[in-house]
Amino acid sequence: EVQVVESGGGLVQPGRSLRLSCAVSGFTFDDYALTWVRQAPGKGLEWVGFIRDKAHGGTAGYAASVKGRFFISTDDSKNIAYLQMNSLKTEDTAFYYCTRPRGYDYDGVPYWYFDLWGRGTLVTVSS
Amino acid sequence: EIVMTQSPATLSVSPGETAALSCRASQSVSSNLAWYQQKPGQAPRLLIYSASTRATGIPARFSGSGSGTEFTLTINSLRSEDFAVYYCQQYKNWPPTFGQGTKVEIK
Numbered sequence: 164e165v166q167v168v169e170s171g172g173g174l175v176q177p178g179r180s181l182r183l184s185c186a187v188s189g190f191t192f193d194d195y196a197l198t199w200v201r202q203a204p205g206k207g208l209e210w211v212g213f214i215r216d217k218a219h220g221g222t223a224g225y226a227a228s229v230k231g232r233f234f235i236s237t238d239d240s241k242n243i244a245y246l247q248m249n250s251l252k253t254e255d256t257a258f259y260y261c262t263r264p265r266g267y268d269y270d271g272v273p274y275w276y277f278d279l280w281g282r283g284t285l286v287t288v289s290s
Numbered sequence: 291e292i293v294m295t296q297s298p299a300t301l302s303v304s305p306g307e308t309a310a311l312s313c314r315a316s317q318s319v320s321s322n323l324a325w326y327q328q329k330p331g332q333a334p335r336l337l338i339y340s341a342s343t344r345a346t347g348i349p350a351r352f353s354g355s356g357s358g359t360e361f362t363l364t365i366n367s368l369r370s371e372d373f374a375v376y377y378c379q380q381y382k383n384w385p386p387t388f389g390q391g392t393k394v395e396i397k
Contacts, residue, residue: 266322274381274384
């Protein structure tokens, strides 16, 4: 079955760190970028960051709201992507979804929609 | 970044009727527009991309139209499983941005 499965969410205090995982199955991990999208409870969707596949440089990009605090990496041997979240703030409280982007790249800029989503994992930042 | 505005916030429709959801972009996104459906407690599901192309497995009662700054998602003959929140997303400019959603509820 083609799927992505997130894990690692939980309750964490402001200023602390948390690492989320996204396990990929049913498609070739090396062939796709992966992105993270979050949704605060009862709110809309916000793109968080992406990591490109190795063939496209394996580079990562981040939303301004998390840049310098969040980092995405992969373990290709395990088909897992990670979202390392540091210096967490209360406003980072959200469901975090791992998604597979589709679309195209032009001049190094991705033009992506998201055709596969995981069920999400909830991160609650509170003292 | 491009701001996506959806209207109405809530749409009350009877089963079997047609729902028309609007999405407006703050600047042209050409046809780089996707629609998603989200049911309570579930992840969003891709319905439409490139403004009018149905994703794999999406029923024909879902259709998308528009280009530039004005887009519409039309759901014909609404079924019980179609009552959900719908989001539009532009991918013409980076970063990708989403509308705030339209909730389709049973009238």
